[in-house]
Amino acid sequence: MARFTLPRDIYFGKGTIDELKNLKGKKAIVVVGGGSMKRFGFLDKVVENLNAAGIETKLFEGVEPDPSVETVMKGAAVMREFEPDWIVAIGGGSPIDAAKAMWAFYEYPDVKFEDLCVPFGFPTLRQKARFLAIPSTSGTATEVTAFSVITDYQKGIKYPLADFNITPDVAIVDPDLAETMPPKLVAHTGMDALTHAIEAYVSTVHSPFTDPLAIKAIQMVMQYLPASFDGCMAAREQMHYAQCLAGMAFSNALLGIVHSMAHKTGAAFSTGHIPHGCANAIYLPYVIKYNAKVMDAAKRYEDIANALGLDGVEALCHRIDEYNVKLGIPKTLKDFGIVEAEFKEKLSAIAENAIGDACTGSNPRVPTQEEMEKLFTAIYYGEEVDF
């Protein structure tokens, strides 16, 4: 059996944050991050709209980037005391991801975190509350996906949670919020969205339900990302929708090894964090060339190239390279600033971790340890991928 799950309602367009006025409920907890939503006045709008709907509100503020297990537990405790029937999460990926996990511990106080890490093993949610998400960045699409990433800082591990129970009930995709993004964040999150759509399209579990969403998202990102990066707000609006379409595709078709590799290298080097979307953007053209050695995958990449009016897989990779140059994204891990000695020392462990990542299972080519090490080496030095 295959399943295709999306939010019940997706409101989109400028000013749709005011749709909150029409929400039916009694009590809403509003989960938010570090302060930009407050500074730009969006948090006030959320609270005013909910109050206008006759809904009592309580804030849970200060969800950190890469939210921790502790934050999740704190939020769940606040929810158990306040007893909301709506969870409203607003901001970048982090507060929405954290709120998804809080939701599970609110409804099931005795569940163990380890149990939630079993893919598609969540208990049945919506016994106490429903979930509404309002994204402020144009990349993760967590407002429509079945995923959440929570970090256990004591163990130094990122846990990807995956279950259709945590696909939100309502998403409000209001481009006014995306206007606050600085250009570098536009670049990284935009390339993350492109990677979601391309990986979903070539995934081994892609379907006729996900393919059109993926292709349309790819076309829109390629059309609008450069202008959005340059500050055109009409293009930024389209990017906000494109990333959401990409999310609808990959939530149901899953991802591939670009994400496996980005997950396991993001925090691996002492020289600093590699932002998720930046890592994806660097790895994407190399992985396309590697995957395209498999005939079925090559055909899928050719579909993508055709949809963009490009002639074949090489041209597709070349176009992605051009976008990376335009967006200020380096071509290699060396150029990013990873030290050669540290790269060599950690190569075998990183390759092993990437193979073990949850996203590897739906990649169209199954990498061996040797191939994964060669792939990372090619990406480090900017070498051709001919294996």
Ligand code: FE
């Ligand atoms: Fe991603």
